Each structure stands twice: as structure tokens, then as C-alpha cells.
Amino acid sequence: MFNQTTRRSFLAQGLTGLGSIALNDLFGSEFTFGITSFKPKVKRVIFLSMAGGPSHLETFDYKPKLREMDGKAMPESFTKGEQLAQLQGRALKCMGAQHDFSKHGESQMEISDLFPNIAKHADNIALVRSMHTEQINHDPAHTFMNTGSIIPGRPSMGSWVLYGLGSQSQNLPGFVVLTSTGGGQGQPISSKQWSNGFLPGHLQGVEFQSAGDPVHYVSNPNGIQSTDQRKLIDAVNKLNQIKAQQTNDREVATRIEQYELAFRMQASVPELMDTKDESQETLDLYGCKPGDGSFASNCLLARRLAERGTRFIQLYHRGWDHHGGIKKNIAKTAKIVDQGTSALLSDLKRRGMLDETLVIWGGEFGRTPMAQGSGRDHHIKAFSVFLAGGGIKGGTVHGETDELGYGVVKDPVSVHDLHATILHLLGLEHESFTFKAQGLDHKLTGVEPSKIISQILS
Amino acid sequence: MLKNFGAPSRQECTTERTDSNTPLQSLNLLNDPSFLEAARVFAENLLNKGDTKIIERAYLACLSRPPSGREMEVLDTFYQQEFERFSKNPKAAKDFVNVGASPVAADLDPAKLAATTSVARVLFNLHESITRY
Numbered sequence: 001m002f003n004q005t006t007r008r009s010f011l012a013q014g015l016t017g018l019g020s021i022a023l024n025d026l027f028g029s030e031f032t033f034g035i036t037s038f039k040p041k042v043k044r045v046i047f048l049s050m051a052g053g054p055s056h057l058e059t060f061d062y063k064p065k066l067r068e069m070d071g072k073a074m075p076e077s078f079t080k081g082e083q084l085a086q087l088q089g090r091a092l093k094c095m096g097a098q099h100d101f102s103k104h105g106e107s108q109m110e111i112s113d114l115f116p117n118i119a120k121h122a123d124n125i126a127l128v129r130s131m132h133t134e135q136i137n138h139d140p141a142h143t144f145m146n147t148g149s150i151i152p153g154r155p156s157m158g159s160w161v162l163y164g165l166g167s168q169s170q171n172l173p174g175f176v177v178l179t180s181t182g183g184g185q186g187q188p189i190s191s192k193q194w195s196n197g198f199l200p201g202h203l204q205g206v207e208f209q210s211a212g213d214p215v216h217y218v219s220n221p222n223g224i225q226s227t228d229q230r231k232l233i234d235a236v237n238k239l240n241q242i243k244a245q246q247t248n249d250r251e252v253a254t255r256i257e258q259y260e261l262a263f264r265m266q267a268s269v270p271e272l273m274d275t276k277d278e279s280q281e282t283l284d285l286y287g288c289k290p291g292d293g294s295f296a297s298n299c300l301l302a303r304r305l306a307e308r309g310t311r312f313i314q315l316y317h318r319g320w321d322h323h324g325g326i327k328k329n330i331a332k333t334a335k336i337v338d339q340g341t342s343a344l345l346s347d348l349k350r351r352g353m354l355d356e357t358l359v360i361w362g363g364e365f366g367r368t369p370m371a372q373g374s375g376r377d378h379h380i381k382a383f384s385v386f387l388a389g390g391g392i393k394g395g396t397v398h399g400e401t402d403e404l405g406y407g408v409v410k411d412p413v414s415v416h417d418l419h420a421t422i423l424h425l426l427g428l429e430h431e432s433f434t435f436k437a438q439g440l441d442h443k444l445t446g447v448e449p450s451k452i453i454s455q456i457l458s
Numbered sequence: 459m460l461k462n463f464g465a466p467s468r469q470e471c472t473t474e475r476t477d478s479n480t481p482l483q484s485l486n487l488l489n490d491p492s493f494l495e496a497a498r499v500f501a502e503n504l505l506n507k508g509d510t511k512i513i514e515r516a517y518l519a520c521l522s523r524p525p526s527g528r529e530m531e532v533l534d535t536f537y538q539q540e541f542e543r544f545s546k547n548p549k550a551a552k553d554f555v556n557v558g559a560s561p562v563a564a565d566l567d568p569a570k571l572a573a574t575t576s577v578a579r580v581l582f583n584l585h586e587s588i589t590r591y
Contacts, residue, residue: 187467192476217489223554235536255585262484
């Protein structure tokens with residue numbers, strides 16, 4: 001909030017400020033950036049961030065051999081010299097899957113019995129079993145997943161997408177974040193995960209409340225009509241404009257835009273929150289009461305935001321960090337998430353919106369095949385995510401881990417590959433989608449080569 | 459309010475806060491009864507110290523500097539509009555200032571108090587007021 005202009009930040013603002021001025025001239029309500037070299041398959045993204053690191057071994061990656069080896073020493077050939085988190089220096093023992101798996105759909109996709117509802121969508125989702133990441137602790141791993149870098153201050157992918165494509169909504173933020181908890185220890189999520197970084201400030205994610213009203217203070221004060229409020233905002237913006245001309249602080253320009261959006265939100269948010277038009281059948285599908293703070297309620301709100309043009313919606317469910325008691329606890333978390341996820345997919349589909357939406361489900365890393373007491377430790381060598389929606393080839397399983405689920409043995413997918421694929425589906429070419437900051441042409445997919453996961457695309 | 463303005467949860471330490479500048483902050487400053495009450499009490503204090511140079515004194519109190527000519531012009535016009543509106547509609551003036559736990563100063567002209575409160579709201583919402591330079 002308090003922006004102390006140091007010499008360094010003044011220089012930074014000078015550089016990026018110029019960029020943002022030029023961009024503001026280009027920005028209409030919707031614009032094309034001129035770097036779309038593919039036909040976009042989807043208009044928006046709903047990212048279901050399973051925060052804490054869901055165990056791939058209990059959810060989407062069944063390993064019979066690991067069950068056979070349950071309780072036996074983990075072969076040293078896997079773990080020698082490897083970076084481990086809390087298990088570093090401990091005796092390493094295998095732990096077989098704590099829940100059973102079944103095959104689903106025409107594709108016979110193997111999915112954990114923890115997800116009876118998600119499993120119904122087997123033929124609609126593309127499952128990637130060969131994700132790997134670079135960061136073994138929650139916050140840096142989230143930062144890497146969101147920004148493509150572990151260095152704080154880089155833009156989140158929602159901001160990148162908004163930068164490239166603009167918002168489809170005049171009246172609601174283009175990048176909205178919601179969080180929920182339940183089923184495990186809720187690791188904190190910092191607001192830097194949806195920061196705009198060096199991109200212009202109006203591209204930052206806006207966190208709505210999950211419980212109660214999603215946005216507070218949308219009503220005018222007593223005795224103040226909308227026209228009166230408009231006049232007050234005009235006065236505020238005129239004075240801010242004078243300041244903007246004097247200081248070259250790009251935050252002032254952002255402030256002016258945010259007051260305009262806030263004014264429009266005073267009308268649009270009550271309409272967004274008014275769930276009277278949702279049928280009982282829909283509410284039963286999600287299994288929630290709107291605004292009850294649950295993951296399912298967030299899924300319903302995500303659909304309503306998607307309908308109203310929000311470009312990037314990110315739901316964090318903080319509850320997958322199962323270091324102990326994984327058998328019981330992952331069942332709790334899975335139960336909370338299963339119905340909402342499935343309802344969202346079904347609801348988007350029946351409204352004809354799934355074809356124009358990309359839904360992604362996944363965490364920041366996986367969990368070890370080795371036991372940590374009755375749980376599993378953080379694991380970066382392999383984890384699973386799934387994608388559904390426009391441009392996605394349903395029923396596909398991509399990539400493979402070794403027989404113990406420790407490392408990837410076929411078709412590895414990096415976080416940057418996932419980013420490249422997301423951008424591709426939105427019609428953005430990741431190699432040329434750059435922003436100049438501090439003398440570098442930054443891109444979401446970083447410096448190392450990355451590739452689109454073409455095998456999961458239709 | 460703290461969350462809207464980027465205060466971290468207390469679960470982990472934060473060496474540097476993320477810059478945040480969102481419509482939720484605008485809504486908070488515009489419509490939160492705490493800020494409305496603060497604006498009204500600020501207006502009462504200004505008026506209790508005399509009828510002249512209200513905008514100048516408000517600027518000094520909020521921003522530690524006098525307003526420029528252009529800023530004076532914007533706020534003068536705004537004050538006149540608000541004063542006329544509240545003079546014509548005493549109920550709106552009364553509803554507007556009647557916010558919060560602190561008692562409303564009964565001896566002040568309601569339209570004048572309401573219009574001055576509006577000016578205070580403008581000042582409380584300025585980027586310069588809420589940003590440390």
C-alpha cells in the first residue's frame with residue numbers, strides 16, 4: 001500500500017511507466033495485442049489450485065509396485081543424492097497407495113476412488129502424470145507455478161493473460177481470486193501469488209471473499225445517490241489526474257482506473273451475488289449454499305464470473321499438505337473438492353461454456369512415494385494435473401512416472417510447458433509474448449526452452 | 459480493511475509487502491462507515507475552527523501542503539454543488555452525516571456539514587492521502 005519512491009523504484013517506474021502509458025492508449029475494453037498467431041481455442045481460464053501439494057499417488061497415478069513394496073526400504077537408486085524436504089537424512093520406506101483406483105469412461109482412465117464425481121468426466125479431461133517442478137516448499141513452488149519464476153516481483157499468469165487479451169468485462173475485474181480451506185492444514189497463500197509484478201497495476205488479481213458477500217462496501221453511503229457518488233469520484237479522479245501529471249507515478253493512473261472500476265462494481269457486484277436465479281437443481285449439483293465459503297461455492301461463483309466476462313479465475317483450495325494421516329485426511333480434502341470440481345465441469349458443459357473455457361486442476365507439487373510417518377513429504381520430481389475444456393483432447397493420459405511414482409520416465413512436462421500450453425490455447429504465442437522490464441524481455445515461460453503439450457490438444 | 463490494503467495474514471512473516479492497488483480499496487475508502495464517520499468528524503473539526511479557508515485547512519491537515527490553484531478550483535466547484543444539493547434535500551444531508559457512534563454536532567448547519575463531509579471524503583480517497591511518498 002505505502003509506496004515509498006526510492007531512487008531504484010523511481011527508475012523502475014520511469015522505465016515501465018513509459019510502457020504502461022503507451023499500453024493505456026492501446027487498451028480499449030477489449031483489444032488484440034497483435035501477437036496472437038494461433039486461433040484461440042478458449043476465452044478464459046479457471047485454474048483450480050490445489051494448494052499444499054496433492055499426492056499424485058492417492059489421486060491420479062496408481063502404482064501397484066509401490067503397494068507391493070509397502071513398508072520396505074525405498075531403493076537407494078531412486079533417492080541417492082536427491083533433494084528431499086523434511087525427509088532429508090531419514091530412513092526411507094515405501095508407502096503404497098492409501099486408496100484404491102478404478103478405471104473410468106471409454107478411455108479407461110485410472111482415477112482414485114476418492115473422486116467418484118470427477119471420475120465421471122474421465123473422457124472429458126486430459127490427465128498429465130508427468131509434471132515436475134523446481135521448488136520443494138509451498139510458497140516458492142506456488143510462485144514458480146504462478147509466475148514461471150521463483151524470484152518475487154514477476155507477474156502472475158492471470159496478469160499475463162489479462163495483459164495479452166484484456167478483460168471481457170467492463171464491470172468486474174478481469175482476474176479474480178477466491179480461496180477456501182478444509183481437509184488438511186491450510187498453508188497460507190500470499191497475495192503476491194496474484195501480483196501484477198512489473199505489468200501495469202490494473203492487471204493484478206483481485207481477491208473476493210468466499211464467505212458472505214464476495215465484495216464489501218458496494219452500497220453507497222446513506223443520503224448518496226449513484227449520481228452523487230459519480231460526482232465525488234469525478235472530483236477524486238480530477239485531483240488524482242493533477243497528481244499523475246506531476247509525479248509520473250504509474251500507480252496514480254492505476255488508482256484512477258480502479259476508482260472507475262469500483263464505481264461500476266457497485267452495480268455489477270450485487271447482480272453477481274444475486275444467486276436467486278440459480279435453480280435448486282444447480283445448487284444441489286454443487287452441493288453448497290452460495291457464499292458459505294466452501295470450495296463448491298467458489299466454483300459456482302467462478303462460473304458466474306466466467307459468464308460475466310472475467311478472463312482468469314483462480315480458486316485456491318488450501319488443504320492438501322498431508323504430511324501425516326494421509327489416508328484419512330486426503331479423503332476429507334478430496335470429498336470437499338470432488339463435487340465442486342465435477343459440478344463446475346458439468347455446469348459449464350451444459351451451458352455450452354466448457355468449449356470456450358480452460359479448466360486446470362492441480363497443485364504446486366506432488367508427494368513422496370516414501371512414507372513420512374503416516375503421511376507423505378513434498379515431492380517435486382513428479383505430480384499430476386488435469387486439464388479440461390476447449391482445445392483439450394478428453395480421455396488422454398499424457399506422460400508416465402516410474403514404477404514407484406518417484407520420477408518421470410516418459411514425456412516430462414515442466415511448469416513452463418504448462419504455461420506455454422495455457423497461452424497457446426488462449427491464442428498467445430509464448431515465445432513472442434514478452435514485456436520489457438529492467439532491461440530484459442520477460443516472458444511467462446522464462447529463458448529455458450519450453451514446449452506446448454501438443455499430445456493433449458484436440 | 460487491512461486485507462484489502464494488502465496486510466499479510468499472520469501465518470508467515472513478510473519482509474516487503476506487495477504493492478496493491480485494487481477496486482476493493484476504492485470501495486473500502488468510499489463506502490466503509492468508518493471512513494464516512496471519520497470524514498464527518500473531520501468536517502466538524504474544520505467547521506468548529508471557523509468558516510473560512512476550509513479547503514486550505516483540510517489540505518494542510520491531510521497532505522501537509524496547501525492546495526494548488528487547480529485543486530482549489532476542483533474542490534470549490536464540488537463543494538458548491540454538494541452544498542446546493544444538500545440544502546435542497548435536508549433529509550439526504552441528515553442521513554449522510556448520521557453515521558457512526560460519535561454524536562453529530564447539533565450546532566452546525568446540516569447542509570454545510572454534509573457538503574464539508576463530502577469534501578473530506580474526496581481528500582480521504584486521494585492517492586496522495588493514502589500513499590507515503
